[in-house]
Amino acid sequence: MKILLTGATGFIGRQLVASLGGQQLTIISRDCGAAAELLGDEHSYLKSLDKLDNLNGFDAVINLAGEPIVGKRWSDEQKKILCHSRWDITSLLSALIQQSDNPPAVFISGSAVGFYGAQGSDRLTEDATLSAAQRSEFTHKLCAKWEQLALDAGSDQTRVCVLRTGIVLGKQGGALAKMLPPFKLGLGGPIGSGHQGMSWIHMDDMVGLIRFLLGNHDCRGVFNAVAPNPVSSAVFAHSLGEVLHRPAVLPAPAFAMKLMLGEASTLLLDGQFVLPDHAVRMGFGFRFPNLRQALENLL
Template identity: 55%
Template sequence: MNILMTGASGFIGKQLVSALEPQHQLTILSRDPQRSAIILGAKHDYLSSLDELKDLDSFDAIINLAGEPIAEKLWSGQKKLDICQSRWNITEQLTKLIETSATPPHTFISASAVGYYGNQGQTPVDESYQVSNANLAEFTHQVCQRWEDGALKANGEQTRVCIIRIGLVLGSTGGALAKMLPAFRLGLGGPIANGEQGMSWIHQSDLVQLFAHLLNNPDCNGIYNGCAPTPVSNKVFTRTLGHTLNRPAFIPVPAFVLRVALGEMSCLLIEGQYVMPKRTLDSGFVFQYSELEGALKQLLT
């Protein structure tokens, strides 16, 4: 296939490029094509802007991973605007290009996040969950709602749209786990707040394979949760991580400390969801790493 890809230089994007490049031709959207070519390889085609395209008739599929990192800086007003616009604008541009194409791509796979569900406490949720009015004010839901809506507008007779609501991606060289490792390796890790908030996680290899699964299965359409079928509490996650590293993990981080230090962004750590991938499993996808301990051992030992 000839695939147009955004967000290819990110933690997941780089792995997905490696998985797809043996069989597919990739055209990569990048703000810095020369730098991306050094990172990802000169064999791919590169675009610096979607304005270079009049239509998408030459593409078979789109994979949309573009988005400003959500947890690298405090959520100032400008940072929140950057988080939103970096996701919304590109997604809506892609949809408009699909709508103006005579023979548009047959598949559009766009990322989202389990933050769509908002803070759910102990209640498990799957793809069928309807968000209540109480969740509508949460920033993470607002970001994901419009992000998804922008992509789903492209769904039609010629193009199928798949949305992956991605959970905590486990990888030793990137993502949240890599940021946690230094403290845990020093024996300074521990549960956050009361430790009961859900952590819906997925091994990096399973997420890459899920993108490939949706790309190659034309019957797949709609929302899919990109997280393993065994979400755990933060308390269980930290205990399992400490055990895997053979380090103690009992130093708690009080919620008020995070609220003072991180402001509104603290919700990413204090709140959570127990997300189940029902439609993902129903589509025939098989997780290679369905248990947290096995996933962490593969990455860290």
């Protein structure tokens, strides 16, 4: 299979590339030399999509590009960077697919559970109805346009699959790597009230779901890329403490999160309990459906 891939040097992308041995990968990267050193010189590399008129000859496109959403305060400028690092490349990929006489059979593109906004304790499937307040949140606006730009590429020849991704748990980066230092010192605990949802997925299942969507010709539309058992922040902290054999009772106060991150603190303080209804209905089987099982595997 000949696959065009963006975001390959990111946390998920690196693991996906490693799992796609035997496929012909063309990787888009602003620094092709650094990408080749990280991912291997057996792949093809392009600095940008600008010189392509179409995507004839590619069997699939996987779009994981985007500025990391956590770690910086959401100034007006940072919000523009977060949006356009996702929207611009997705729009260009959709246009190239539409301009192709023999377009890719599948376009898999990223999104996030932030699409749903702050949802309290409700359990959410892909078909959840959002309130006007939830639709007005920055994360929803970012994700809604991101998704629509990808879905614009859909046709009888190209099926589009959108991944609303939760917290990806892996050994070599991501949220878990940031959590481990304080937890290993016995200084970990829930964030804020501890009641907010944490919709998570093991990296192996994240990569497995992408591969499942690549190969299953009946899959199209939106898929929640989360494990079937979301938990609260308090349960997550307790489980991580137990696996590490450390206490996990020191909460991170909401006011401290707001002082540090400003509006971006909503990612930590206002979670969602999201369910992978569409993936389960299509027959995807999770290797790590439960948090304790996932953490024990990783740690």
